[in-house]
Amino acid sequence: TRSTRPQRMLKAVQKKATKGDPESVISAIDYFCKHSEWAMNVGDEKGSILDSVVTEVNPSTVLELGTYCGYSTVRIARLLSPGTKFITLEFNPANVTIARQIIAYAGLQDKVTVVEGSSGDLIPQMKERFGITTFDFIFLDHWKDRYLPDIKLFEECGLLRKGSVLLADNVICPGAPEYLEYVRNSPRYESRYYPAHLEYTKVEDGLEKSVFLE
Ligand SMILES: O=c1[nH]cnc2c(O)cc(-c3ccc(F)cc3)cc12
Numbered sequence: 358t359r360s361t362r363p364q365r366m367l368k369a370v371q372k373k374a375t376k377g378d379p380e381s382v383i384s385a386i387d388y389f390c391k392h393s394e395w396a397m398n399v400g401d402e403k404g405s406i407l408d409s410v411v412t413e414v415n416p417s418t419v420l421e422l423g424t425y426c427g428y429s430t431v432r433i434a435r436l437l438s439p440g441t442k443f444i445t446l447e448f449n450p451a452n453v454t455i456a457r458q459i460i461a462y463a464g465l466q467d468k469v470t471v472v473e474g475s476s477g478d479l480i481p482q483m484k485e486r487f488g489i490t491t492f493d494f495i496f497l498d499h500w501k502d503r504y505l506p507d508i509k510l511f512e513e514c515g516l517l518r519k520g521s522v523l524l525a526d527n528v529i530c531p532g533a534p535e536y537l538e539y540v541r542n543s544p545r546y547e548s549r550y551y552p553a554h555l556e557y558t559k560v561e562d563g564l565e566k567s568v569f570l571e
């Protein structure tokens with residue numbers, strides 16, 4: 358039967374990238390998406406903004422919502438200091454399988470834990486299952502309709518501390534208007550928009566960075 362797009366992306370990585378070299382894995386995926394098949398990785402333009410925010414925060418604890426094939430997981434993991442606790446959540450088991458192989462190909466399997474399940478179920482388990490007190494950095498890149506309920510869940514579960522940074526992809530396309538309204542109007546967050554484009558296209562999109570204040 359026909360392969361899936363994530364399977365073809367993994368093949369492209371195994372064919373084009375150098376094992377143990379995260380930069381070559383990132384380049385191989387971007388090349389595949391520009392020249393073969395579009396896929397919903399954060400991409401190189403927004404990825405560079407992600408890189409700069411991760412570098413600025415230099416987090417000790419990181420959560421990514423929405424692993425997909427592991428592209429942004431590799432981008433983040435390659436920048437982290439040794440000993441950083443990095444967890445990424447993915448609800449689609451087929452994506453988990455591909456992501457684990459792409460992350461391992463980059464040589465970053467010891468830097469991150471890929472957890473299968475839904476954010477709504479797993480966020481309340483972060484403390485007990487993974488020994489997390491609070492997250493320094495959170496990348497939201499799963500499903501636009503979960504951004505607002507999940508940020509409220511972070512607050513309710515006491516997973517944010519003064520200065521915690523949340524970075525959300527796709528706030529314009531596909532769009533997360535209720536999330537934007539919340540973080541931009543809540544006195545508990547300082548929010549900033551980074552304009553860019555939908556990965557591998559000229560369509561407007563961007564990242565919203567929100568710092569928890571209390
Ligand atoms: O569903 C998504 N999750 C996470 N990131 C996404 C992302 O970066 C882009 C898109 C997307 C954007 C336009 C389109 F025509 C079809 C899909 C979806 C997701």
Ligand SMILES: [Mg+2]
Pocket residue numbers: 397398399498526527
């Ligand atoms: Mg995205």
